[in-house]
Amino acid sequence: MRASDLQHLCTSPAAGEKGACRFYIWGVAETAATGAAVASDNAHFIQAKPIICLPAEVGAADMEALIKLKLGEDLVVYPADREMPAISFVIATLFHRYACGKPN
Numbered sequence: 484m485r486a487s488d489l490q491h492l493c494t495s496p497a498a499g500e501k502g503a504c505r506f507y508i509w510g511v512a513e514t515a516a517t518g519a520a521v522a523s524d525n526a527h528f529i530q531a532k533p534i535i536c537l538p539a540e541v542g543a544a545d546m547e548a549l550i551k552l553k554l555g556e557d558l559v560v561y562p563a564d565r566e567m568p569a570i571s572f573v574i575a576t577l578f579h580r581y582a583c584g585k586p587n
Contacts, residue, residue, distance in 0.1 A: 511574060
């Protein structure tokens with residue numbers, strides 16, 4: 484999925500697409516916040532350190548609002564970013580706001 488695809492989902496009037504937007508963002512955030520299991524050599528898995536530390540009071544609606552705002556701002560100024568992977572956009576945005584060790 485590209486950033487422009489995610490923006491389409493997040494700005495759609497259709498309830499199903501809005502739900503897909505929220506769950507996509509939530510899934511990416513949860514993966515980054517818990518540390519993704521990654522294959523180290525085809526036989527073993529290691530647990531990566533989380534890069535995003537979400538405060539307990541931040542929920543899916545908060546993350547969705549942040550991503551929608553940043554998509555709107557970024558894609559106007561940097562139209563080429565429409566082609567970047569949506570996962571990269573979401574992780575970069577959440578990392579900028581909620582990086583582990585950074586005061587919120």
